[in-house]
Amino acid sequence: MKKKYLIALGIITIVTLLVIVAGIIILASRKEQNINIPDTTSNTIPDEETPADEEEPEDETPQQPQTQEVDPSIILPDFEITTVVGGLDHPWDVDFLPDQTMLFTQRGGSLSVFRNGSTIHTFDFEDAYSRGEGGVLGLAVDPEYSRNNYVYVCLNSSRGANPEIRVVRLKLNSALNNIDERTDIVTGMPSADGGRHSGCQVEFGNDGYLWVGTGDRAVGSEPQDPVSLGGKILRVNRDGRAIEGNLGSPYDSRIFSYGHRNVQGLLFFPTNLGFSFEGFSIEQGPDMNDEINILRPGNFGWNPIPGYNESVPMTDKSLYPNAFDAMFESGSRTFALSGGTVLVGNVWGNLQGTIVAGALKDEKLTFVKVNRDGSYLSTINAFEGQFGRIRTAQIGPDQALYLLTDNGGNDSIIRMMPK
Ligand SMILES: [Ca+2]
Numbered sequence: 001m002k003k004k005y006l007i008a009l010g011i012i013t014i015v016t017l018l019v020i021v022a023g024i025i026i027l028a029s030r031k032e033q034n035i036n037i038p039d040t041t042s043n044t045i046p047d048e049e050t051p052a053d054e055e056e057p058e059d060e061t062p063q064q065p066q067t068q069e070v071d072p073s074i075i076l077p078d079f080e081i082t083t084v085v086g087g088l089d090h091p092w093d094v095d096f097l098p099d100q101t102m103l104f105t106q107r108g109g110s111l112s113v114f115r116n117g118s119t120i121h122t123f124d125f126e127d128a129y130s131r132g133e134g135g136v137l138g139l140a141v142d143p144e145y146s147r148n149n150y151v152y153v154c155l156n157s158s159r160g161a162n163p164e165i166r167v168v169r170l171k172l173n174s175a176l177n178n179i180d181e182r183t184d185i186v187t188g189m190p191s192a193d194g195g196r197h198s199g200c201q202v203e204f205g206n207d208g209y210l211w212v213g214t215g216d217r218a219v220g221s222e223p224q225d226p227v228s229l230g231g232k233i234l235r236v237n238r239d240g241r242a243i244e245g246n247l248g249s250p251y252d253s254r255i256f257s258y259g260h261r262n263v264q265g266l267l268f269f270p271t272n273l274g275f276s277f278e279g280f281s282i283e284q285g286p287d288m289n290d291e292i293n294i295l296r297p298g299n300f301g302w303n304p305i306p307g308y309n310e311s312v313p314m315t316d317k318s319l320y321p322n323a324f325d326a327m328f329e330s331g332s333r334t335f336a337l338s339g340g341t342v343l344v345g346n347v348w349g350n351l352q353g354t355i356v357a358g359a360l361k362d363e364k365l366t367f368v369k370v371n372r373d374g375s376y377l378s379t380i381n382a383f384e385g386q387f388g389r390i391r392t393a394q395i396g397p398d399q400a401l402y403l404l405t406d407n408g409g410n411d412s413i414i415r416m417m418p419k
């Protein structure tokens with residue numbers, strides 16, 4: 001009996017142990033599931049199209065910042081492409097009044113007003129010094145145009161003792177067929193007699209100030225000269241005066257950055273897109289390395305001396321270790337990048353926040369995506385040879401992309417709208 005009792009006790013003990021082990025296994029597997037469930041939940045959060053508020057997430061899962069990352073893919077939509085204006089000669093820059101009236105410059109010496117399918121007026125600049133790359137160039141409409149009727153034009157002018165480049169502020173009348181007032185707000189920017197490397201781009205930043213991209217007029221000492229306005233980016237108010245945040249002494253108080261070759265593109269990212277920088281400048285390299293540079297105060301490293309020695313690097317780190325590297329370089333050859341813009345508006349979907357630069361020599365558009373911090377992500381080139389040389393691309397108030405061709409004689413302003 002005692003033996004039977006012991007056997008029964010042994011069996012009971014083994015069964016009990018088995019039940020306990022099975023219980024532990026079941027509990028452990030449930031716990032695993034429990035771990036997985038919140039994981040799945042947290043992975044769904046970034047996919048939601050909730051507006052990105054600036055609240056810090058409570059838990060510090062490293063996946064959370066991915067909601068702020070930019071998708072690097074650049075897949076172009078089909079476009080509806082129309083010629084808005086034809087028969088032009090080297091149109092250089094385009095901008096829009098608040099009522100969407102289009103203004104554009106032509107390098108030979110004019111500013112035109114285009115509305116409802118036709119040019120309603122063209123202003124000719126008597127003092128335009130139009131040679132080579134110089135003439136009537138950059139254009140910007142004042143963000144407060146509704147209040148002040150100001151537009152700004154950059155031109156090589158014969159008003160000085162020698163040809164020089166000026167930013168002039170024009171006050172347009174309400175019929176847009178007369179200039180009530182012209183004030184030359186930045187004068188004395190150096191111009192080559194032949195017009196080479198004249199810059200000159202003007203654009204308002206998110207800060208409400210006027211930014212001016214200038215050229216080195218093919219003189220080697222200009223870009224690093226702290227007093228000359230050549231080979232620089234300037235930042236001024238609407239009277240052309242210096243503002244806070246520029247480099248300061250020994251630099252001319254209007255200079256924001258220096259060491260540039262020929263700044264023909266300036267583009268600003270609207271603050272609501274969530275990028276942590278102001279914008280970019282674009283300049284062409286000599287025989288390699290066109291550059292797209294983030295806007296920041298300091299040296300961008302071009303110093304083509306003695307004479308005009310174009311064999312030096314666009315960003316000469318051997319001379320200036322602290323010079324800013326370009327965000328984008330064209331590499332072992334140039335595309336001849338000129339003006340550009342940033343895609344803004346819901347019609348661009350996933351492409352919103354993409355830089356678009358026009359290429360003269362390569363006759364194409366270069367699309368570049370950047371991270372939130374302004375670092376390079378990806379690029380594609382498109383429309384090669386389709387329009388000829390492209391002077392600039394500009395986003396319009398209708399969210400369409402406007403291109404200016406630069407072939408000479410029969411140029412166009414082309415509108416591209418995603419279908
Ligand atoms: Ca402009």
Ligand SMILES: [Ca+2]
Pocket residue numbers: 259291300301302314315316324326
């Ligand atoms: Ca550089």
